[in-house]
Amino acid sequence: MLEIRQLHKSYPIGDSSLHVLKGIDLSVKDGEMVAIMGSSGSGKSTLLNIIGMLDEADEGDYVLDGVKIENLTEKKAAVYRNKFLGFIFQSFNLISYKNALENVALPLYYQGLKRKARQEKAMFHLGKVGLTDWAHHLPNELSGGQKQRVAIARALAANPKLLLADEPTGALDTKTSYEIMEFIQQLNDEGKTILIVTHEEDIAQMCKRIVRLRDGVIMEDKVVEQVRASVNV
């Protein structure tokens, strides 16, 4: 699904530059659920952004689902993001003046689907996250957990190959976090490949594999016994 070799990335800071990723090698297979852990500044978000094509690596290879990702123009990146990737953010990133249904339908709009098809599909995904009744509510009328479920529905709507979650539970209380994780685990059970950046140990333990980063290199990469979120709820 995902092959990364010798990935380097630095950011210019004034005259000098900050070497954030110092040669990352990572391979993720279909249906895996991987937690990327590390303290802040370890480069975990940068890695996720590069995988998500929101950012570009300075050096190294990145192959996603057999497609080599390189020389990204804005246009090409937009197509890849739309086709391959679903994003879940810590701060949900819903569009405030669009209701839940419109938010979920947005990636479908960029896929070029007809309005009717979009709405049907969006409604289906909202139903999957249990928010059918909230379809016509604006984000500020929803709770944090509900917002994140809308965001997940939106990430799923375009049927991406890879789901990228950047601290998906960072803005939620423990109970809601576990509900969201339970949901993400279900998605993984259904075969979705999922990458989660987190700095919370309990969240990481709910994945099947943990990759630990420190100072831009992978310190540890191990398969763990998945803790089912439902146990904690």
Added chain:
Amino acid sequence: MFDRDLWREIFQSINKNRTRGILSGFTVAFAILLFTILFGIANGLKNTFKEAFADDATNAMFIRAGRTTKAHKGMQAGRRIQFKNNDFDFLKDDFGNRVEYITARIYKGLTATYKNEQNSYNIRAVHPDHQYLEKTLMNEGRYINQNDLINKTKVIVIGRLVEEDLFLRGEEPLGKYINLGGIQYKVVGTFSDEGNDNEERIIYMPVTTAQQVYGNNDHLDQINLSYNPTMSTDQAIAFGNEINRALKDRFSVARSDQRAIRVFNMASQTKGVNQMNNVLAIIILIIGLGTLIAGIVGISNIMIFIVKERTKEIGIRKALGASPRSIVSIILLESIIITAIAGYIGLLMGVGVIEWIGPSLKDYFITDPGVSTQLVISATITLIAAGTLAGYVPAKRASRIKPIVALRNE
């Protein structure tokens, strides 16, 4: 680029910030309002000038003679210059290729009698071309023609008001005989004129008839001609000066003598009016464009602000797969829509104001102010162009937003 969903997106966004949209549209609406009113008023002024010259052909020239004011070639000042038939022929022969119509005029004041009605009128004895030079509109019958000149026939063409004075309602004037100073003339035509009423209180007769009947000479009071309309105003003015010099030489008058031979050239008037109209048009264009530019800058400013405010949203859209092009079209179309709608409101208001106050401006030399369809069409094009211009920089800026930066923007 113009699918329905895009429009939905844009109206959703405009609707969300209605106040902002209205405020930014205000400058443009005001600019167009101002421009429309000014343009209408300028049109009104133009119409006034046009009306003032409607009486005669605009390419006309009137040549009159007076007394000399300067001694020249051994002749004293105060000599009276009298045009004669051979002067008319001279002009016709020497300048004919540049002359469209030419006629002489002899003025007489005579009392006309028909049955029991009697009144005095100005008589003009003319050549057939006079009809076109004076823009005389025939109501019935015919004008003076070449046959009348050759045979010195005693025929007249009478104005609408002469007919009203002398003939009872319903009485046919054609073929009737009117007594002019003791001689019977046959009415062969009636006419009206776009100028003032005095122009319709006139009686025309053949120039040769008048010369024979009233003085038995070949004197002419005035020569009118119109120059070839293909001539430019400057060429026409030069032509007038040329005629002036030729006649002065012919009568041995000093070239600097302003009174012996006078050529009144419509072209000089036209030139003055045209120049004024042009200056007026330029001033209005500058004011209009200036205000429009202010409006564009205003909208551009607001759009930059909107882009800044929506940075995160644009980032989200890009993360979801929005192409740079779709981002550009959202911002650009929003700008165009605000500009076009605001501009149209301004245009409608301007037209409304002009329609409303237009009639009361007649006293200020403004006749029928108004804007043409052509202006409305070009205004539409200008507005769309203005909206594009206003939205271009902000839209380009929006499309360059990096999603990663935008998403970090909390």
